[in-house]
Amino acid sequence: MTVTVxxxxxxxxxxxxxxxxxxxxxxGRASTVIAQPEGWDRRAADAANGCPVNAIKIKR
Ligand code: SF4
Incomplete structure (x- = not known):
């Protein structure tokens, strides 16, 4: 899984x-990916699903 904002x-x-x-x-004024979600896939996916402006993309 690779996450970008x-x-x-x-x-x-x-x-x-x-x-x-x-x-x-x-x-600053934006979210930054500080580490790829190895072991945190579900939480990262939940964050992506909850983003109000669909700014989080996940590649599997
Ligand atoms: S949930 Fe979406 S809009 Fe909110 S900080 Fe994260 S990337 Fe930005």
Whole structure:
């Protein structure tokens, strides 16, 4: 699984960083992937599903 965040879409709501802090962190005005979700796949997928602007993409 590879996770990316489209910083142009992200509104920095913080939901993904709350749901999967091992993977996402708010840096400035956008979420940043700080580590790929090895072992955290489900939480990363939940974060992607919960993103209000569909800024999180997952490749499996
Ligand atoms: S949930 Fe989506 S909009 Fe919110 S911080 Fe994460 S990537 Fe950005």
């Amino acid at each position: 489209d910083a142009g879409r992200c509104i920095a709501c913080g939901m993904c960083a709350y749901a999967a802090p091992e993977v996402f962190r708010i840096v």
